Amino acid sequence: GENVEQHPSTLSVQEGDSAVIKCTYSDSASNYFPWYKQELGKGPQLIIDIRSNVGEKKDQRIAVTLNKTAKHFSLHITETQPEDSAVYFCAAILSGGSYIPTFGRGTSLIVHP
Amino acid sequence: NAGVTQTPKFRILKIGQSMTLQCTQDMNHNYMYWYRQDPGMGLKLIYYSVGAGITDKGEVPNGYNVSRSTTEDFPLRLELAAPSQTSVYFCASTSDSYGYTFGSGTRLTVV
Numbered sequence: 001g002e003n004v005e006q007h008p009s010t011l012s013v014q015e016g017d018s019a020v021i022k023c024t025y026s027d028s029a030s031n032y033f034p035w036y037k038q039e040l041g042k043g044p045q046l047i048i049d050i051r052s053n054v055g056e057k058k059d060q061r062i063a064v065t066l067n068k069t070a071k072h073f074s075l076h077i078t079e080t081q082p083e084d085s086a087v088y089f090c091a092a093i094l095s096g097g098s099y100i101p102t103f104g105r106g107t108s109l110i111v112h113p
Numbered sequence: 114n115a116g117v118t119q120t121p122k123f124r125i126l127k128i129g130q131s132m133t134l135q136c137t138q139d140m141n142h143n144y145m146y147w148y149r150q151d152p153g154m155g156l157k158l159i160y161y162s163v164g165a166g167i168t169d170k171g172e173v174p175n176g177y178n179v180s181r182s183t184t185e186d187f188p189l190r191l192e193l194a195a196p197s198q199t200s201v202y203f204c205a206s207t208s209d210s211y212g213y214t215f216g217s218g219t220r221l222t223v224v
Contacts, residue, residue, distance in 0.1 A: 043218050
């Protein structure tokens with residue numbers, strides 16, 4: 001089955017710095033890669049996603065890049081703000097079937113004012 | 114549009130008791146899922162459903178049961194609660210567009 005590794009487990013940055021979270025996946029058939037943000041006491045919320053036919057996608061201060069050859073994808077947050085502090089999960093989904101993602105273990109991002 | 118609604122938000126159970134975690138979605142999504150989240154362990158799939166009347170086991174189904182009689186509802190039943198079931202439980206749903214919508218979670222403690 002699919003295996004998703006996520007690094008780092010904890011990331012501490014100063015407000016205004018950039019943050020990068022990296023994930024690798026094992027199954028080359030995976031074709032959809034969402035990122036979720038989970039704030040304290042809340043459920044995960046989809047913030048950005050990318051499909052395997054696209055190399056990069058941006059949405060304001062966040063971007064996701066995908067390298068299919070190397071089987072890794074990354075979340076980039078620029079000009080971080082304290083409200084970006086949360087746990088971020090990456091996931092990979094195999095094409096077809098029941099849309100069950102394999103999640104990474106999460107990255108706790110702390111943005112210091 | 115409420116999205117995915119989970120009840121209760123918090124619950125304390127004694128060992129051996131039973132309870133049902135409720136999950137309802139109003140987005141007409143076919144696919145629904147139950148996850149548990151333990152500290153530092155990410156999300157583990159318990160059960161899922163691809164439509165009314167169809168359910169299947171996920172990664173950690175032991176000690177749980179589900180049913181899916183309608184498109185909207187996907188309750189999770191715990192029989193004979195054990196301390197190992199202390200966790201935060203999330204329900205999620207999706208159409209065929211891959212992205213999940215999660216509920217706000219149920220924090221369960223078994224003592």
